[in-house]
Amino acid sequence: MFEYLKNAAWRLTWAPGRIPDLSGRVYVVTGGNSGLGFEICRELALHGATVVMAGRNKEKCCNAIGEIAKERPSGTLRFMHVELASLKSVRAFADEFLATQLPLHGLICNAGVGLPKQSHTEDGFETTVGINFYSHFYLAHLLLDKLKASAPSRVVFMSSAEESRGFVPWDDMKGVNVEKSDFTWYGSANLWKLMAAKELAERLHGTGVEVFAVQPGMSRTDFFSKMDYSQTESTTHNKMQQLGGQPASRGAISALFAATEPSLAGGAGCEGRSGAYFGPYYFRLPNWFSAHFPFTFNLGQTMKLQPANSLARDPDARRRLYETVADALEETLHGPLPARLPPPAPADAAADMAAAVAGAGEGQTAVL
Numbered sequence: 557m558f559e560y561l562k563n564a565a566w567r568l569t570w571a572p573g574r575i576p577d578l579s580g581r582v583y584v585v586t587g588g589n590s591g592l593g594f595e596i597c598r599e600l601a602l603h604g605a606t607v608v609m610a611g612r613n614k615e616k617c618c619n620a621i622g623e624i625a626k627e628r629p630s631g632t633l634r635f636m637h638v639e640l641a642s643l644k645s646v647r648a649f650a651d652e653f654l655a656t657q658l659p660l661h662g663l664i665c666n667a668g669v670g671l672p673k674q675s676h677t678e679d680g681f682e683t684t685v686g687i688n689f690y691s692h693f694y695l696a697h698l699l700l701d702k703l704k705a706s707a708p709s710r711v712v713f714m715s716s717a718e719e720s721r722g723f724v725p726w727d728d729m730k731g732v733n734v735e736k737s738d739f740t741w742y743g744s745a746n747l748w749k750l751m752a753a754k755e756l757a758e759r760l761h762g763t764g765v766e767v768f769a770v771q772p773g774m775s776r777t778d779f780f781s782k783m784d785y786s787q788t789e790s791t792t793h794n795k796m797q798q799l800g801g802q803p804a805s806r807g808a809i810s811a812l813f814a815a816t817e818p819s820l821a822g823g824a825g826c827e828g829r830s831g832a833y834f835g836p837y838y839f840r841l842p843n844w845f846s847a848h849f850p851f852t853f854n855l856g857q858t859m860k861l862q863p864a865n866s867l868a869r870d871p872d873a874r875r876r877l878y879e880t881v882a883d884a885l886e887e888t889l890h891g892p893l894p895a896r897l898p899p900p901a902p903a904d905a906a907a908d909m910a911a912a913v914a915g916a917g918e919g920q921t922a923v924l
């Protein structure tokens with residue numbers, strides 16, 4: 557009991573001050589020039605890491621690097637161009653990074669958009685899933701050998717509570733024919749990230765590459781203000797985000813925790829492990845109290861969560877998603893997906909099935 561409470565207190569109060577010295581560690585952060593990505597780059601550099609800020613706008617990224625440099629970080633930051641709406645650009649980024657001969661200890665798949673209107677990337681993917689999901693899935697595979705060679709290393713996928721409204725159009729994974737006019741594709745990209753993170757964690761078991769998913773909780777960034785204001789929903793979201801959102805520095809904590817916390821590797825003090833999903837847990841007062849005091853309390857940023865969407869808790873669906881996504885990429889690339897991983901070993905699959913049965917129907921519950 558004492559151990560449990562000690563762990564709970566430790567988890568609830570986790571803050572970037574607990575990040576260890578990251579000298580000699582190298583991280584790639586997509587979308588690092590603003591919002592959560594900026595705060596992630598900032599903290600990593602302040603703790604001594606070499607950070608590659610991967611972004612589509614050189615000026616914005618260099619300004620962001622200049623801002624962080626004012627704090628005289630012990631680590632270093634550099635910009636590398638990537639346009640995540642283009643697989644060609646993702647490939648060019650990976651080639652440029654690999655040419656540096658740097659090791660890679662963390663890939664933080666943070667960049668994202670939430671476009672309420674449907675459009676398509678140059679590769680034919682629905683734009684929101686193309687940028688938020690496919691490009692990161694592809695990038696992770698392009699850098700997988702480097703991550704393995706640099707192990708212990710981690711991949712962190714930034715997801716969102718919007719995963720709950722995500723869906724998987726199994727026969728149309730590029731989103732060519734499925735018309736959705738609201739944030740459903742955004743929810744889907746976040747659902748797919750959760751599913752892929754868990755699946756990658758299992759397929760990479762034993763390689764020293766750990767994979768996590770996180771969600772930040774609503775945070776005050778430019779995210780919704782970049783949207784088309786003719787859409788009522790994006791305007792509402794923007795107002796909610798600016799009024800009720802937490803500072804971006806707090807929203808970044810779950811990703812920083814997943815990327816750097818040593819005990820997630822299976823040590824003492826924390827029972828987390830590769831494949832886990834971390835983020836804020838919103839505690840609501842029970843029944844009578846919540847009717848009279850309708851407040852929710854954000855309990856820390858590093859709680860272990862269960863996905864709300866049942867697809868993310870279904871091992872068969874996750875396995876199918878990995879294969880279907882890899883197939884869609886191979887079809888688009890007209891060639892094999894680099895480092896495509898085989899399904900997990902049967903022993904891992906059985907353990908996973910038992911965990912899924914134990915957690916079935918849980919929704920988003922906190923596990924300390």
Ligand SMILES: NC(=O)c1ccc[n+]([C@@H]2O[C@H](COP(=O)([O-])OP(=O)(O)OC[C@H]3O[C@@H](n4cnc5c(N)ncnc54)[C@H](OP(=O)(O)O)[C@@H]3O)[C@@H](O)[C@H]2O)c1
Pocket residue numbers: 586587588589590591592593610611612613616638639640641666667668669687688714715716717771772773774775776777778779780782797801807
């Ligand atoms: N803020 C929240 O409340 C919240 C909640 C849940 C999840 N999230 C997730 O957190 C992540 C970061 O969002 P944020 O809130 O920090 O928003 P943000 O400030 O708008 O940051 C998004 C980042 O992604 C980059 N990006 C967008 N499209 C890109 C592309 N095609 N190629 C390369 N980079 C691209 C942006 O670059 P530009 O500056 O050039 O546009 C920016 O650096 C997103 O994945 C989002 O889904 C946020």
